[in-house]
Amino acid sequence: MLALVVAGAAPVQADRVPQSRSEIDLSFAPLVRKVGPAVVNVYSRATVTERPGLSPLFEDPFFKRFFGDMMPKLPERRREANSLGSGVLVDPAGIVVTNNHVVEKADEITVVLADRREFPARLLLADPKTDLAVLKIEAGDEDLPAVAMRDSDDLEVGDIVLAIGNPFGVGQTVTMGIVSALARTNVGITDYSFFIQTDASINPGNSGGALIGMDGRLVGVNTAIFSNQRGGAAGSVGIGFAIPSNMVATVLRAAKSGKIVRPWLGARTQTVTTDLAQGLGLDRPVGALIGDVYPGGPAARAGLRTGDVILEVDEREVSDAGTLRYRVGTRKPGETITLQAMRNGRVFTARLPMEAPQAEPSPNVxxxxxxxxxxxxxxxxxxxxxxxxxxxxxxxxxxxxxxxxxxxxxxxxxxxxxxxxxxxxxxxxxxxxxxxxxxxxxxxxxxxxxxxxxxxxxxxxxx
The missing domain is CATH 2.30.42.10 (PDZ domain)
Incomplete structure (x- = not known):
C-alpha cells in the first residue's frame, strides 16, 4: 500500500469505517453520568414594582432626576418576576455557582437537582463585574454531587467540550462542541471580559450551566450567546461564551469572606493598536500600553512608567488591556507576578505585588x-x-x-x-x-x- 507524503506535513490519513465494536460504541455517556448530577436548575423569584401606563422613559434614572416633581403620579403595581437558569454544584457542602443575572434582585431562590430534589438557596456572594453568583443550599445529611474544576489556562482551541444546562426550561440538556477561541476580550458582556468561545449549543436557560472538558472537570460557566437578532431574542448560532474556571475560582474564594477584594494594578492602560505598535517599534499590535500611573501604587513601586508596554504576565502573552485586567483580577492579594514589559524598544522584567486598592484617605462623606x-x-x-x-x-x-x-x-x-x-x-x-x-x-x-x-x-x- 502506497501513501503520499507531503514534505513538511503530517501523513494524510484515509477515512475508514470503525474496525471494532468498541470503536462503534464510543460515547460521552460515562462522562455525562459522572458530571450531569452536579448541574442544577436555578429558579428565582423577585417582586417588581411598576406603574402601568407610564412610558418606560420616565422609569429611567436620568429622567427621574431631571423632571423631579413633574413626574406623573400614577398608582404603583407589584408583580412577580420569575427567572430560570442553570448552575453547577462545585462543593458537596452545597456550594452552587451560577450567573449573577439569573438571581439578581431575587427574593427567593430555589435549586433543583437533576434527580428532582429541591432545596431553598441563599445568596453568599453576587459579583456583577463577572456576572457570577455563589449560592448555598442546605441538604442536611443528604449526599450532594459536585464537579471538580480545572485550570482553564490549559485549554486549547480545538479541545472538545460539553455544555450542560437547562435551555428553554425543557430539562437538563447536553450539547457537544469544541473550544472555538480563547481570551475573547471584546465581547462587552462583563467588566472582566475574557471568555472561552465555543460552538457547543448554548441557549436561553443555559446561563450558569457547566462547560466541561473531556476529563470531566469544569472549564467554564456558560453565560451568553451571540445574537444578531433585534431585541436580543435568539437561539444558538454556534457562538457561545463561558466564563473561565480560573475566574470562577477567584469568586469562590471571595465567597468565603463574603466580599471580593481584587488586586489592583495602579495604572491606566490601553490596548496597543496597529498604529501604536508602529510608533512603539513592535512588529505587531500586542500588549497593554500604560497611560498613567498612580503615585505609590503597585505599578509605580514595580518601576513601571507611562509609555511602558506590558507584553507578558507570568510568561503568558498579554494580547490587549482586557487580558491584563483578567490576569491581575484572577490573582490573590499577597502574591507577586512577573511582567515582561518594553520601554524605548528594550524588554525588561518587573515584579508586581498583588495588593488591594488603597483605601486612604478615608472617604469622610x-x-x-x-x-x-x-x-x-x-x-x-x-x-x-x-x-x-x-x-x-x-x-x-x-x-x-x-x-x-x-x-x-x-x-x-x-x-x-x-x-x-x-x-x-x-x-x-x-x-x-x-x-x-x-x-x-x-x-x-x-x-x-x-x-x-x-x-x-x-x-x-x-x-
Whole structure:
C-alpha cells in the first residue's frame, strides 16, 4: 500500500469505517453520568414594582432626576418576576455557582437537582463585574454531587467540550462542541471580559450551566450567546461564551469572606493598536500600553512608567488591556507576578505585588452647608478603593461630588455626580476639610474650578 507524503506535513490519513465494536460504541455517556448530577436548575423569584401606563422613559434614572416633581403620579403595581437558569454544584457542602443575572434582585431562590430534589438557596456572594453568583443550599445529611474544576489556562482551541444546562426550561440538556477561541476580550458582556468561545449549543436557560472538558472537570460557566437578532431574542448560532474556571475560582474564594477584594494594578492602560505598535517599534499590535500611573501604587513601586508596554504576565502573552485586567483580577492579594514589559524598544522584567486598592484617605462623606454656592452638595475624599466601589476613575485624586440636594445652591450651580473639585479661589483642594474651610473663608465671592471628564470648568459666583 502506497501513501503520499507531503514534505513538511503530517501523513494524510484515509477515512475508514470503525474496525471494532468498541470503536462503534464510543460515547460521552460515562462522562455525562459522572458530571450531569452536579448541574442544577436555578429558579428565582423577585417582586417588581411598576406603574402601568407610564412610558418606560420616565422609569429611567436620568429622567427621574431631571423632571423631579413633574413626574406623573400614577398608582404603583407589584408583580412577580420569575427567572430560570442553570448552575453547577462545585462543593458537596452545597456550594452552587451560577450567573449573577439569573438571581439578581431575587427574593427567593430555589435549586433543583437533576434527580428532582429541591432545596431553598441563599445568596453568599453576587459579583456583577463577572456576572457570577455563589449560592448555598442546605441538604442536611443528604449526599450532594459536585464537579471538580480545572485550570482553564490549559485549554486549547480545538479541545472538545460539553455544555450542560437547562435551555428553554425543557430539562437538563447536553450539547457537544469544541473550544472555538480563547481570551475573547471584546465581547462587552462583563467588566472582566475574557471568555472561552465555543460552538457547543448554548441557549436561553443555559446561563450558569457547566462547560466541561473531556476529563470531566469544569472549564467554564456558560453565560451568553451571540445574537444578531433585534431585541436580543435568539437561539444558538454556534457562538457561545463561558466564563473561565480560573475566574470562577477567584469568586469562590471571595465567597468565603463574603466580599471580593481584587488586586489592583495602579495604572491606566490601553490596548496597543496597529498604529501604536508602529510608533512603539513592535512588529505587531500586542500588549497593554500604560497611560498613567498612580503615585505609590503597585505599578509605580514595580518601576513601571507611562509609555511602558506590558507584553507578558507570568510568561503568558498579554494580547490587549482586557487580558491584563483578567490576569491581575484572577490573582490573590499577597502574591507577586512577573511582567515582561518594553520601554524605548528594550524588554525588561518587573515584579508586581498583588495588593488591594488603597483605601486612604478615608472617604469622610460630608454634606456641605452654609451660604456657599456648593451648599447642598454631598462630597467625599477620593481613594482608589472608594473610586472603584462608586464607579469612578480609580486613579482620580481629590474631592468628588456624590450628588446634590434638590433645590440647593449646588444643584442650581449645575454640579454633577463625579465632578472633582480642583480649587476654590485658587486654593488647591485635596480633602473635604480643605474644601469646607476654603468655602467658608471666602468673603462673599467664590471662584470654583471643577474637573468634569477631561475638562476643567471654572466659574465665579458672587454671594
Amino acid at each position: 460630608s454634606d456641605l452647608t452654609g451660604r456657599s454656592p456648593m451648599a447642598g452638595a454631598r462630597v467625599a475624599n477620593m481613594s482608589p478603593a472608594f473610586a472603584i466601589e462608586e464607579g469612578f476613575d480609580e486613579l482620580a485624586r481629590g474631592v468628588v461630588v456624590l450628588g446634590t440636594a434638590r433645590g440647593s445652591p449646588a444643584e442650581r450651580l449645575g454640579l454633577r455626580r463625579g465632578d472633582l473639585v480642583v480649587s476654590v479661589n485658587d486654593r488647591p483642594i485635596d480633602r473635604v476639610n480643605t474644601l469646607d474651610r476654603a468655602l467658608n473663608s471666602a468673603q462673599g465671592s467664590w471662584t470654583l474650578s471643577i474637573r468634569r471628564d477631561d475638562r476643567v470648568l471654572t466659574t465665579r459666583v458672587q454671594g
